Amino acid sequence: MIFYYLMLIVGALSVIGAVFVFFAMYVDKEYSLLNVVKSLGSFVFGVFLLAVTLPSLKYVVLKEYDVVSGKCVVEIDSSGRSSMADFNMLDTDELFTFNDIPALDAYGKSIPYYCKVTVTKDHMFEIGYRIYDVKTRKLILTSP
Incomplete structure (x- = not known):
C-alpha cells in the first residue's frame, strides 16, 4: 500500500509542480529550452502515474478488495537488499508481486502452495497474502 500512495503523491506533485513552473515561465516570459523540457517531462511523468493510480483510488479508499485464492507457486528473488516474491496463481494464471517476504526455504522453492492474495477489485495493486x-x-x- 505504501507503494500505491507513493505513486499517487509523486504523480500529483509532479503535475502541480509542472503547472506552477509553466505559469512562472509564462509570467516572466522566459522560455528556456531546458526549463520547457524539464517541465514537460515532469508533467507527462505525473500524468502517467496518475493514470495508473487514479482508477484504483476508489477501491483503496473504500477498502473494496478481492481475494484471489488457489494453488500457487512462489518464486523468491533475494538478490538485492530486500527480497521480492512473485506469486504465480496456477488456477487463474495471474501474477502478483510482493516486497520484503521471508524465505520459504524450509518448504521448498518451487513447490505448489495454497495462497490467498488480497488485491484491489481491479487486480492492479496487491494488498496482502497468506x-x-x-x-x-x-x-x-x-x-x-
Missing part, C-alpha cells in the same frame, strides 16, 4: 500448505491447509506465512 500462504498455506497445499495438503494440510496449515498457515505457513502471512503478510504483515
Whole structure:
C-alpha cells in the first residue's frame, strides 16, 4: 500500500509542480529550452502515474478488495537488499508481486502452495497474502 500512495503523491506533485513552473515561465516570459523540457517531462511523468493510480483510488479508499485464492507457486528473488516474491496463481494464471517476504526455504522453492492474495477489485495493486500448505491447509506465512 505504501507503494500505491507513493505513486499517487509523486504523480500529483509532479503535475502541480509542472503547472506552477509553466505559469512562472509564462509570467516572466522566459522560455528556456531546458526549463520547457524539464517541465514537460515532469508533467507527462505525473500524468502517467496518475493514470495508473487514479482508477484504483476508489477501491483503496473504500477498502473494496478481492481475494484471489488457489494453488500457487512462489518464486523468491533475494538478490538485492530486500527480497521480492512473485506469486504465480496456477488456477487463474495471474501474477502478483510482493516486497520484503521471508524465505520459504524450509518448504521448498518451487513447490505448489495454497495462497490467498488480497488485491484491489481491479487486480492492479496487491494488498496482502497468506500462504498455506497445499495438503494440510496449515498457515505457513502471512503478510504483515
